[in-house]
Amino acid sequence: MSCPNETVKRISGTIDAETARSLRAGDQVLYTGKVYTARDAAHARLIELMDRGEELPFDIRDAIIYYAGPAPAKPGMVMGSVGPTTAYRMDPYAPRLLDAGQRAMIGKGARGQAVIDAMKRNDAVYFAAVGGIAALMAQSVKDVQLVCYEDLGTEAIRLLTVEDMPLTVAIDCQGNSIYDLGPAAYLAQAGFGE
Numbered sequence: 001m002s003c004p005n006e007t008v009k010r011i012s013g014t015i016d017a018e019t020a021r022s023l024r025a026g027d028q029v030l031y032t033g034k035v036y037t038a039r040d041a042a043h044a045r046l047i048e049l050m051d052r053g054e055e056l057p058f059d060i061r062d063a064i065i066y067y068a069g070p071a072p073a074k075p076g077m078v079m080g081s082v083g084p085t086t087a088y089r090m091d092p093y094a095p096r097l098l099d100a101g102q103r104a105m106i107g108k109g110a111r112g113q114a115v116i117d118a119m120k121r122n123d124a125v126y127f128a129a130v131g132g133i134a135a136l137m138a139q140s141v142k143d144v145q146l147v148c149y150e151d152l153g154t155e156a157i158r159l160l161t162v163e164d165m166p167l168t169v170a171i172d173c174q175g176n177s178i179y180d181l182g183p184a185a186y187l188a189q190a191g192f193g194e
Contacts, residue, residue, distance in 0.1 A: 010164075014062045015103050017123040025176040027169040029127065035064045035106065035165070037158045039085050042149050043093035050096060057148040057157065061101035066129070068106075069154040070144070079144045079160075083134030084108040087126070091115050098122045110179040111171060120175050128170035128178070140165040 011019060012032045023029070036058060038046070049056055067087055071080030087107030094105065095118035106127045111119075119126060129137060143161035150156050171177045 015064060015125070016062055017103070020103060020123045020125045020173050023125050023169045023172050025169055025172045025178050025181055027172075029167045029169065030164040031064075031127075031167055032163045032165070033064070033161075035066045035160045035162055036147065037066050037068045037070060037082070037160060039067055039069050039155045040089050041152050041155050042157050043090050043097075045149060047093050047096055050100065056100075058159070060097060062103040063101070064104040064106065065097070065102060066106040066160070067108075068129075070138070070141075070158065070160075071134075071154060073144075077138065078141050079138055081134035082138045082141060082160075084129040084137075087111055094118065098124050106167060110177065116171060116175050116177070119171060119173055123173045125169060125173055126171040127167040129165075129167055137165065 008028045008030055009023070010030050010032070014033065046056055066082075067085040067090055068082050069085065070082040073079045084107045086109045087105065088109055088111060090105070090107070091112045091114065094111070094115045098115075098118040099122060101122075102124065104125045104127060106129050108128055108130075111126060115126075118124070140162045141160050142163050145159045147157040147159050168178065170179065
C-alpha cells in the first residue's frame with residue numbers, strides 16, 4: 001500500500017474531528033477499532049427513528065459506518081466476506097447522520113454534493129474499501145456483535161471490532177476527492193492537462 005507521501009497512517013480507536021481533519025484524500029490508512037455495518041434498509045430505519053424523535057440503537061457520535069452486508073461466517077472465521085457496497089445508495093441518508101455526529105463512512109464509489117457538504121460542515125471523512133477483496137477485509141474482523149434489525153439478515157446492523165483494516169481516504173473533510181484528483185493527475189501526466 002502506498003500514498004502520496006509513501007506512508008501508511010495507523011489509526012486506533014475513535015476517529016474524532018481532529019483526526020478527521022488530519023487526513024487527506026489519497027492517504028492510506030490501517031484502522032483498528034469499532035465499525036458498524038449498515039446498508040440501505042438499515043439506513044432507512046435509522047432515519048425513520050430520527051423523524052419520530054426516537055433514539056438510535058447505537059451512539060452515532062464519532063461512529064464509523066461501513067456500507068456492507070457481511071456474509072455468514074465459514075468454520076473458523078468470525079464472519080464471512082465483508083466487501084463494500086456502492087456508497088451513493090446511502091447518499092439520501094448520510095447528511096442527516098453526519099449532522100447527528102457520525103464521523104466516518106466506508107464504502108466504494110463517489111458521493112453526491114449534499115454528502116460532501118455535510119462532511120465539510122461536520123469534519124467527517126469518507127474511506128474507500130477496495131471492492132473484490134471482501135475475503136481479505138474479513139480477515140481484519142476480530143469480533144462481530146449484532147446491534148439491531150436482525151430481520152434484515154446480512155443487512156442487519158452489526159458492530160465489528162477490526163484490526164488493521166486497509167482503507168483509503170476517498171474524500172477528506174475539506175471536500176477533496178480521489179474521484180476528482182486521480183483522473184486529473186492522470187490526464188496531466190499523460191499530457192492532456194492544461
